[in-house]
Amino acid sequence: MNRGLLFVLSGPSGVGKGTVCASLRTKMPELIYSVSATTRTPREGEKDGVNYFFKSREQFQDMIQGDALLEYAEYVGNYYGTPRDFVEKTLSEGKDIILEIEVQGALKVKEKFPDGVFIFLMPPSLNELASRLGGRGTETQATIDHRLSVARDEINLLYHYDYAVVNDQIDLACKRIDAIMTAEHCKRQRFLHELCNELDAISTAENV
Template identity: 50%
Template sequence: MRTLKNLGRLIVITGPSGVGKGTLVRLLLTRHPEWYLSVSATTRDPRRGEIDGKDYYFLTKTQFESMIEGGDFLEWAEYAGNYYGTPRTQVEEHLNQGHSVVLEIEVLGARQIKETFPDALRIFILPPSMTELENRLRKRAKDSQAVIELRLKRAEEEIATSQEFDWQIVNEHLETALEDIESIILSTVDYQNH
């Protein structure tokens, strides 16, 4: 178990697929370029425009499973038939240098982080409603009907765990949600030095 005293702050942003985590994190990092965004690894195929090493590290299932065996992930989970995980090395290097690190990760992984980094700030992003979440998933036109249905079923299960997290933010209006998240991060203890 690690504590973050005298280290940078670990900020975990999670929520169901389609809730707007990625957009919120991109906007946060535009406002705070001094924060480091951890790049996750996945076994899913790249979507159009995604770049290996920038959006994700795209790995084969064999490569990912080898990293699991080697203890190379802070957290990992299987989601919608693919693995997702946070490579350990770069996150720990940035934290040890006193930098704040943002993780935008799946809910199962975010729950695991509490075990390894109990002092991490964990924020859960909620949709205004399940209907709106479904609309967002359909509008982004990235998934098949079967995958959308799987994501919606999983979202209901994930939303049921939201109270386990330090903060819950409803992403109804993007700018309001962004300001709420920024305010939470900036007001947390020991942030001033990071």
């Protein structure tokens, strides 16, 4: 059986990663979503293994030391991280998995999982970027320069990604992500691997 593919959806804060992912969930119910581990207390209705894997601080630190996390970070006194075994198990079952994560986390995942497909969700459009940056007329040059520099930093991040998806409309962004998933499964090297195994099996069977 072929392994599934890991898709990592990331992008600057405020770009709409969560909204796009929520929409993908309804459009692609067969897709598996990576479940994070956390040390924070479960909120009402949250289920272990569904919303999060809830861990004690000690358990989480053991995971860190055992290299059981693809990435982790601490926010407001709580750990959050991506358990490696859930991702690995899903992929080995031949299923795709998607991980929605902020930019720093995505870069860490890439170190441990270079075979992942990294998708950068982009601000709505270049025109909008331009108008955000310079078009309001009320900002000082220093503010504009700062925004320009932030935009350059964001764009530089793109180098680490395979794809950029503009989030101009949620449905369009989802369609593009869906297309990327389909296309990645059509990549030649994945077929070669499968076909060579198949032909070897035929040759062997015939020579018995």
